[in-house]
Amino acid sequence: MVETVLAHVVSQLASLLVQEAAFLRGVRNQIRWVETELHLLQGFLKDADSRRKRGDATMESWISEIRGVAYEMEDVIDTIKYMGERRHQRRGCLGSISRYSHKPCESIILNKIGSRIKQIKTKIQSISDSRVRYGVANYNLGESSGVDDGLQALRQFPPHFHDDNDVIGFEDDKEKLVKLLVDPENKNCGVISIVGMGGLGKTTLARKVHNDPAIRKHFDNFAWVSVSQNYRVIELLKEIMKKVMGLKKKKETATGITLEELEQMGEEEVREMLFDFLRDKRYLIVMDDVWTTDVWRQMHQVFPNGNNGSRILLTTRNIEVARHAAPWIPPHELQLLNDTQSLELFCRKVFPPNQDVPTELEPLARKLAKRCGGLPLAVVVLGGLMSRKDPSYGTWLRVAQSMNWESSGDGQECLSILGLSYNDLPCPLKPCFLQIAAFPEDSTISASKLVRLWVAEGFILQEQRQTMEDTARDWLDELVQRCMIQVVERSVARGRVKSIRIHDMLRDFGQSEARKDRFLHVCSSDMAISDGISSHRVAFHGRMQDEVAVSSPHLRTLLGFNLILTIAGRFLNGLNLLRVLDLEDAEDLQELPKQIGNMIHLRYLGLRNTDLKRLPSSIGRLLNLQTLDVRGTQILWLPKSFWKIRTLRHVYVNVLMFQSAQISGDHKNLQTLQITECPNNINAISFFSHILTIRFIKNWVTTPGFTLEAIVKIWRRMVGKSLGKALKKRDSLVSLSLIESPIPGDIPLDLPRLRSLTVHGQLLLQRQQLPSSSQFPPNLTKLILSYSELEQDPMPVLEKLPNISLLALKCHAYIGKSMSSSSGGFPRLQHLMLVGLKNLEEWRVEVGAMPSLTHLTIMDCRKLKTLPEGLQHVTTLLELKLIFMLHEFNNKVGNEDGYKVRHIPSITFEIEK
Numbered sequence: 001m002v003e004t005v006l007a008h009v010v011s012q013l014a015s016l017l018v019q020e021a022a023f024l025r026g027v028r029n030q031i032r033w034v035e036t037e038l039h040l041l042q043g044f045l046k047d048a049d050s051r052r053k054r055g056d057a058t059m060e061s062w063i064s065e066i067r068g069v070a071y072e073m074e075d076v077i078d079t080i081k082y083m084g085e086r087r088h089q090r091r092g093c094l095g096s097i098s099r100y101s102h103k104p105c106e107s108i109i110l111n112k113i114g115s116r117i118k119q120i121k122t123k124i125q126s127i128s129d130s131r132v133r134y135g136v137a138n139y140n141l142g143e144s145s146g147v148d149d150g151l152q153a154l155r156q157f158p159p160h161f162h163d164d165n166d167v168i169g170f171e172d173d174k175e176k177l178v179k180l181l182v183d184p185e186n187k188n189c190g191v192i193s194i195v196g197m198g199g200l201g202k203t204t205l206a207r208k209v210h211n212d213p214a215i216r217k218h219f220d221n222f223a224w225v226s227v228s229q230n231y232r233v234i235e236l237l238k239e240i241m242k243k244v245m246g247l248k249k250k251k252e253t254a255t256g257i258t259l260e261e262l263e264q265m266g267e268e269e270v271r272e273m274l275f276d277f278l279r280d281k282r283y284l285i286v287m288d289d290v291w292t293t294d295v296w297r298q299m300h301q302v303f304p305n306g307n308n309g310s311r312i313l314l315t316t317r318n319i320e321v322a323r324h325a326a327p328w329i330p331p332h333e334l335q336l337l338n339d340t341q342s343l344e345l346f347c348r349k350v351f352p353p354n355q356d357v358p359t360e361l362e363p364l365a366r367k368l369a370k371r372c373g374g375l376p377l378a379v380v381v382l383g384g385l386m387s388r389k390d391p392s393y394g395t396w397l398r399v400a401q402s403m404n405w406e407s408s409g410d411g412q413e414c415l416s417i418l419g420l421s422y423n424d425l426p427c428p429l430k431p432c433f434l435q436i437a438a439f440p441e442d443s444t445i446s447a448s449k450l451v452r453l454w455v456a457e458g459f460i461l462q463e464q465r466q467t468m469e470d471t472a473r474d475w476l477d478e479l480v481q482r483c484m485i486q487v488v489e490r491s492v493a494r495g496r497v498k499s500i501r502i503h504d505m506l507r508d509f510g511q512s513e514a515r516k517d518r519f520l521h522v523c524s525s526d527m528a529i530s531d532g533i534s535s536h537r538v539a540f541h542g543r544m545q546d547e548v549a550v551s552s553p554h555l556r557t558l559l560g561f562n563l564i565l566t567i568a569g570r571f572l573n574g575l576n577l578l579r580v581l582d583l584e585d586a587e588d589l590q591e592l593p594k595q596i597g598n599m600i601h602l603r604y605l606g607l608r609n610t611d612l613k614r615l616p617s618s619i620g621r622l623l624n625l626q627t628l629d630v631r632g633t634q635i636l637w638l639p640k641s642f643w644k645i646r647t648l649r650h651v652y653v654n655v656l657m658f659q660s661a662q663i664s665g666d667h668k669n670l671q672t673l674q675i676t677e678c679p680n681n682i683n684a685i686s687f688f689s690h691i692l693t694i695r696f697i698k699n700w701v702t703t704p705g706f707t708l709e710a711i712v713k714i715w716r717r718m719v720g721k722s723l724g725k726a727l728k729k730r731d732s733l734v735s736l737s738l739i740e741s742p743i744p745g746d747i748p749l750d751l752p753r754l755r756s757l758t759v760h761g762q763l764l765l766q767r768q769q770l771p772s773s774s775q776f777p778p779n780l781t782k783l784i785l786s787y788s789e790l791e792q793d794p795m796p797v798l799e800k801l802p803n804i805s806l807l808a809l810k811c812h813a814y815i816g817k818s819m820s821s822s823s824g825g826f827p828r829l830q831h832l833m834l835v836g837l838k839n840l841e842e843w844r845v846e847v848g849a850m851p852s853l854t855h856l857t858i859m860d861c862r863k864l865k866t867l868p869e870g871l872q873h874v875t876t877l878l879e880l881k882l883i884f885m886l887h888e889f890n891n892k893v894g895n896e897d898g899y900k901v902r903h904i905p906s907i908t909f910e911i912e913k
Contacts, residue, residue, distance in 0.1 A: 002067045002517070003045045004427045008458055009070045010039050012077050027114045030121060034073060037124045041066060043138040044131055051136075058134055062127065067518065069123050071536060071556075074458075075577060076116055078601045078624065083109060085623035089644055168345040168376070169337055170205050177209045177332060181284065181311050182218045189305040193314040193322030196334035198505050199377030199414045202315040203288055203442070205334070209313065210286055213908075219311075221283040226442035227290045228504070230524050233298050234267045235542075240285060240302075241274050263587065274302050282308045288442060289504065290316045293324040300325070336374030343369040345376060349383025349483060364396045371403050371413065377503060378414040384483030385421045418509045421482060429475055431459050433484055434519050436502050437510030438539035440561050444488050447476060447497045449606075452627045452650055456580050456604035457557065467734075469649075469671065473497075492806050492831040492855060494755075494781055520557075537580075544571055553577065556601075560586050572596060582606035584629070597621040608632055608652070620644065626669075628652065631676055636660070643667075654678050663730070670730060674737040677760075738763050749775050756782040764788065773800035786810040786836075793818065799825030799849070808833035817841045817863075821870075823848035835859040845870030852876055859883040866892060872900045883910040 013035040017028065045063070052059035180192050194202045209215060210224060223243035225236050241247065247259045262270070285303065290296065296314075303312060316322055322331035337345065346369040347357050357365055368386065372378035389395050402420070425433060432454050439445050451472040454460050460468040460475070476497055479485045484506060488499040502510070514520035514535070521535040524542060537557035543564050553574045563586035565571070572581075576598050582605075583589055589610040596602075597618025602625055609632040619625075620641025628642075629652040638653065638661040646665065650672040658675050733751050737758040754777040757764075764770065764785065769792060781803050785794075789812055798807060799821060805828050817839055823846040826832075830852055834840070840861050845868035853874050858864065860883065871877075880901060882890060890909050893901060901907060 002063055002070065003042060003049075004431055004459075005067060005070045005074075006038055006042055006045070007427065008461075009073050009077070010035060010042065011461070013038070013073070016077055016080060027110065027117055030114065030117045034117065034120060034124065037121075037128065038070070038073070041124075041127065041131075044136045047137040059136075062130060062134065062136070064518070065123065065127050065130075069120055069127065071554075072116070072120055072123075075601070076113060076120070079109070079113065082600045082623055085646065088646070089623075168341045168348075169335075170201065170208070173205055173332065173334065174208050174212070177205070177313075178212050178214055180332075181209070181313065182214055182309075184309070187307045187309050189303060189310045189312070190329060191312045191314060191326035192329065193316060193325060193331040194334065195316055195319050195322050195331045197317055197375075199375040199503075200334045200336070201376045202317075202334060203503075204376075206286055206288060206313060206315050210284070215284065218309075219282050219284040221278070221281045222285075223283070224286045224288065226288045227295055228441050229291050231295060232542075234270065236287075236295075236299065237267065237270045237274060237302060238262055238265075241270060241277075244274075244281070244283060244285075245277060271302050275304055278302075278310070279304045279306055280308075281306070281310070283310045284313065285311075286313045286315075288315045290314050290321050291318060293318075293321050296321065296325045337376060337379065338374065339366070339370055342372055342374055342379050345369075345379045346372070346383045346386075349380050350386045358391060360393050361391065361396055364393070364400055367400055368396070368403070371400075372417065373413045375414050377505060378417045380483040381421050381506075382417050384481060385417075385424055387481060388424075388478075414505065415509065418506060421484065422509070422513065425482070425484075426478075428459060428461060429478060431457070431519065432472075432475055433479060434510050434514045434517075435459075435537075436479075436485060436500075437507050437514060438520055438522060438537070438559050439502070439507075440541055441504050441507060442501065443561075444499050444501055446499055447473075450500070451476065453580060453582070453604060455649070456626050458579070467671065476500075491782075494805060556580070558582070560584070563587065563589075565589050572599075575599065576601075578602055580604040583610060584608040586610050592616055594618045600624065603627070603647075605629070615639070617641070623647065626650065630654075630657070631674070652676070667730060668732050670732050672735040673730070673733060674735075674739070676737075676739045749777055751777050753777075753779060755779055758782075758784040759788070760786045762788055765790075770794055770797045773797050776801055779803060782806045784808040784810065785813040788813045790814045791816055793820060795819055795821050795825070799829075802827065804829055805852075806831040806833075808835065809837060811836040812838065815839050818844070820844040820846075821849040821868075822846050824851075826850045826853070828852050831855045831857075833857045833859070834861055837861045838863065840864050843868045845874070847873045850874055854878045855881075857881040857883065858885065860885070862886055864889065867897055867900050869900065872903070875903055877904045879906040879908070880904050881908045881910070883908075885909075887911075 013031060017031060017035070045066070048059045048063055052063060177192060177194070180190075194206055196202050210222070216222075221244040223240040225239045225243070227236065241262060242259065245257075247257070247262060257273075265273070283303075287295070287299075303310070312325070314322060314325055319331060319333070343366055347365060350365070351357065368382060369379060372382055386396070386399065389399065399420075403416070422430070422433065435453065435457070436445065436450070451469050454472045454475075455468045460472050462468055463471055473496060476485075480487055480497060480500070485500045485502050487497055488501055490496060491498050511520070511522055514522075514537075518535045520537040520539065521533045522539045522541065523533075523544075533552040533555065536554060537559070538552070538555060539559040539561065540563060541561045544560065554577060555575055556577055557580040558575065558578060559580070560583045563583060565586055565588045572593055572595065575581075578599050579601050581599070581602060584606050585608070589607075589612060592607075592612065592615065594616040595618075596616060597620075599622065602622050604627045605619070605622070605625060606627070606629045608629045611634065612630070613634040614637065615630070615635055617639040619628075620639045623645055624647055625645050626647055627650040628648070629650070631652045631654075633654075635654070636656045638657045640661045642661055643663050644665055646667065647669055648667060649669050651670070652672075652674045654676050656678055731752055734753050735756040736751070736754060737756075739758065739760045749771060757777070757780060765788060770790065780801060783798070783801070783804060783806070785808070793816055794809065794814055798804070804826065807826070807829060808831075810833070814837055819840060819842070821844065825846075826849065829850050832850070832853060832855070834843075834857070836859065838861070841863045842865065847870055849870060851874075854876055856871075856877060856879070858881070862885070864885070866889070882893065890911070893907075893909075
């Protein structure tokens with residue numbers, strides 16, 4: 001792992017010497033010396049790491065020293081870059097000041113930098129001397145560092161993806177379990193258990209059963225909870241309650257309670273409410289990864305037996321858990337794959353679809369598959385590894401010879417295969433994989449968030465041919481191809497990964513490797529740590545120990561998951577080296593200390609779904625900030641200095657924050673701008689009091705003749721105009737979401753890189769009409785419109801967009817009665833969604849329209865009389881979803897209109913219960 005950090009620092013130093021040449025004139029020679037020495041040390045790491053793994057304690061210490069100086073030098077680099085940004089801002093204000101004229105304070109800082117580099121030089125010299133003393137060899141003498149080679153190897157073979165999670169040999173298991181769960185003869189609330197060792201596929205099978213159409217149709221309410229070893233009963237109960245009741249943050253449901261109210265409840269109150277809610281429901285509760293009988297003993301009383309066929313589905317490694325939960329029902333024990341099944345699954349992962357195993361590789365394929373001991377996880381990970389290898393006999397033979405163990409039947413070979421696959425990763429991918437292990441067990445992880453975190457961490461190398469985010473996406477695909485992570489969902493527009501999860505054995509392996517390299521420490525709520533954290537990254541799950549964070553000032557990343565903060569703000573004291581601070585969903589976080597402005601290295605600030613009401617003005621000093629995410633907060637105001645930050649790449653704010661500080665200055669790095677609706681519990685008058693750019697509205701509130709409705713109308717017009725002005729010349733934007741109530745406006749669409757556009761309201765309209773197709777961004781692939789209230793058929797304009805692959809017209813986007821798709825229109829459209837078009841009665845599709853369409857969803861269009869005649873000619877259609885349509889419409893599709901859809905492999909009808 002240290003080789004990745006070292007390579008990154010060396011690369012940054014070389015760039016720094018060019019970009020800041022004049023400013024560094026006092027320390028230039030020292031920096032060049034450090035760059036040269038660190039580059040030389042790279043060649044010795046392979047030997048040192050090999051000796052460390054064989055138990056050489058001196059190498060552990062030696063590598064740790066290199067890691068330390070690399071991080072120290074990284075801090076120096078970031079400080080110099082920060083000073084460069086400050087000079088840029090000052091030039092913007094004073095113009096006439098010379099670029100390299102040093103203020104007294106800058107000279108002081110430069111002297112401190114020089115002193116710190118001298119200390120680092122002394123440490124590097126000591127490391128070099130000890131290298132000679134220990135006899136560490138240079139295995140890379142005359143060769144590259146291996147980092148660039150690894151990236152080239154990554155692209156050598158185009159990936160092929162198998163996102164289906166079916167495991168060979170599970171077909172019969174799934175069918176048997178579905179029959180048990182929906183058995184009409186068994187009315188009692190029964191417990192069905194899936195038992196097997198880790199990596200055997202228990203969770204995969206349970207998910208397939210849970211998502212089966214027959215199961216979804218049979219039960220009324222569902223909940224899936226991951227139990228694991230470190231469980232808390234109150235948390236499990238609340239999680240089940242959230243799922244079966246459909247509770248969401250800051251949203252009241254038909255049950256009459258909110259998520260916030262649930263979080264304040266005690267265990268007995270939750271037990272009683274959950275029991276009462278489930279009493280008359282036919283429910284399916286999946287409890288995944290149950291380790292002990294205590295779990296069932298403490299939980300079973302909350303599940304009422306309504307004599308209606310409700311079920312509990314357990315997965316466990318311990319057969320005693322299954323027998324304790326249901327002594328009279330035999331557990332469903334999963335079996336290891338046989339050699340034939342192992343080979344079939346292995347080849348499915350190694351080779352593209354419909355490609356046979358080369359004859360010369362078949363014996364080795366059998367040997368490799370057999371070494372996996374029948375464990376599906378081991379088979380798919382090894383298959384993923386081999387899919388990235390040159391399909392030659394020599395290459396495969398070397399891998400087979402490196403696996404010098406025999407199958408023991410106890411699953412231990414799986415850990416060896418996980419280690420083999422991890423060690424084979426190109427160096428830059430290793431920290432990316434290890435960070436995934438920070439997320440909670442069995443959680444669904446947003447790919448977009450993961451990409452932003454990787455970029456902020458500095459894991460991603462800048463390439464000329466694409467953005468760092470695009471490179472990160474490539475690396476994510478590589479981890480998918482290698483079966484190190486599992487795809488949960490792909491985007492319908494471009495087929496990119498939207499969300500992932502990681503198997504618990506791979507997660508445990510990743511955490512173990514991260515601890516060894518002092519890369520990451522994961523702290524659960526019941527874990528006691530007295531001496532601080534030695535790693536540079538920490539992930540807190542549940543309750544944060546304030547004193548632990550404060551005693552670890554070297555931290556570069558602080559991730560929080562389901563945090564409960566006891567003393568708001570205190571945990572940030574002294575953490576001035578942080579690059580990443582993510583507190584999404586943290587409870588009781590209502591204020592950030594102004595000292596956050598001292599975190600000059602901060603690149604990622606995630607505050608989504610917290611109770612924050614304000615941001616300190618000092619965030620304008622965070623000149624390295626790349627991502628700000630404050631969705632779902634109560635914040636109404638941004639400091640004007642915020643938009644002076646040139647490094648911004650992804651900004652998620654509400655419309656009031658956006659209006660309080662308009663975009664200005666150079667933002668060539670800005671890629672994502674999402675403007676969401678205002679907080680629901682803030683009235684219109686309080687809106688105006690926070691909008692500094694139109695503060696004169698405050699006076700109108702008390703002026704006779706102006707109603708609140710008139711004020712809101714005028715304000716909305718002003719927002720629309722200022723928005724259009726703010727977005728002009730934002731050429732770097734690739735994603736723009738304007739999720740706000742209907743506001744007339746005029747969005748400039750001359751954004752050449754824009755690929756995704758979501759507009760909730762009338763901001764896109766020009767004189768109440770869509771702009772012509774030639775005015776849309778040329779590279780637009782995804783367009784979502786809602787509440788546009790278009791009166792003219794939008795299809796003649798939209799079908800001319802050459803690259804559009806996903807189009808969604810939702811909730812009054814179009815209020816007309818008829819719609820027509822012309823021949824040759826939508827040449828690349830793959831996904832079309834028509835949702836909530838309440839007035840739509842007729843939709844015509846000409847022969848030759850939508851020649852690439854694969855997925856069509858029609859939802860809640862109650863006046864639509866029939867499917868278009870031309871749909872029978874759209875032979876590319878793979879899936880048709882008809883959701884919440886009238887009963888008469890569905891009957892027509894299933895009978896007299898059947899000829900229009902008989903060529904479609906998958907047709908789903910979903911009705912309201």
